[in-house]
Amino acid sequence: MLHLLVVSVGQGPHAYACSHLTKSGLPTMSNPTPKPKQTTAIDHGVGSRIAFLRAANGLSQSALASALGVSFQQVQKYETGKNRVGAGRLQAIAERLGVPVSSFFEPEPEASTENGPALLRIAGAVELLRAYNQIADDQMRRDVIALVKSAARIGHGTASTDAAQQHAATNGAAAPSA
Numbered sequence: 583m584l585h586l587l588v589v590s591v592g593q594g595p596h597a598y599a600c601s602h603l604t605k606s607g608l609p610t611m612s613n614p615t616p617k618p619k620q621t622t623a624i625d626h627g628v629g630s631r632i633a634f635l636r637a638a639n640g641l642s643q644s645a646l647a648s649a650l651g652v653s654f655q656q657v658q659k660y661e662t663g664k665n666r667v668g669a670g671r672l673q674a675i676a677e678r679l680g681v682p683v684s685s686f687f688e689p690e691p692e693a694s695t696e697n698g699p700a701l702l703r704i705a706g707a708v709e710l711l712r713a714y715n716q717i718a719d720d721q722m723r724r725d726v727i728a729l730v731k732s733a734a735r736i737g738h739g740t741a742s743t744d745a746a747q748q749h750a751a752t753n754g755a756a757a758p759s760a
Contacts, residue, residue, distance in 0.1 A: 625667070628672070628686045628687070629661045629662055631688075632667070633661040635681055638708050639679055639680070643661070650678070672686060
């Protein structure tokens with residue numbers, strides 16, 4: 583059995599190394615397909631920030647994709663961290679979303695705290711803020727806040743006591759004790 587060692591064929595990232603010749607005289611490839619670069623935690627973080635900022639700007643994946651000249655599936659892959667975002671594409675995304683490129687690399691806020699960015703990630707939060715922002719009348723805005731707070735208390739089971747206290751306060755009477 584004759585073995586002939588061949589060092590390499592070609593140059594650059596697509597070069598293939600041949601280890602030896604087979605019995606038929608054809609070379610076997612030790613690396614027939616280059617392995618794609620793996621995504622990292624940073625890629626996932628960048629993707630989640632793209633998704634957040636896109637939604638905060640009221641853009642669909644299709645609208646962002648159209649602005650970038652890619653498919654919406656490609657935007658999905660960026661947002662889930664399945665595909666890496668190149669520097670030029672990240673710059674284009676930042677320009678379309680009206681943010682600096684550095685905003686994609688800022689530390690992730692703690693989800694358990696009640697700070698703005700973490701709260702905005704809750705489903706419907708951005709939509710609620712947009713609707714609230716369209717209300718011009720200050721009294722109407724206060725009423726909306728009171729309504730949302732009441733709904734939150736109902737959700738936590740404390741509405742009856744709080745509602746009685748609020749009703750008593752607005753009517754000038756003492757609240758019944760629980």
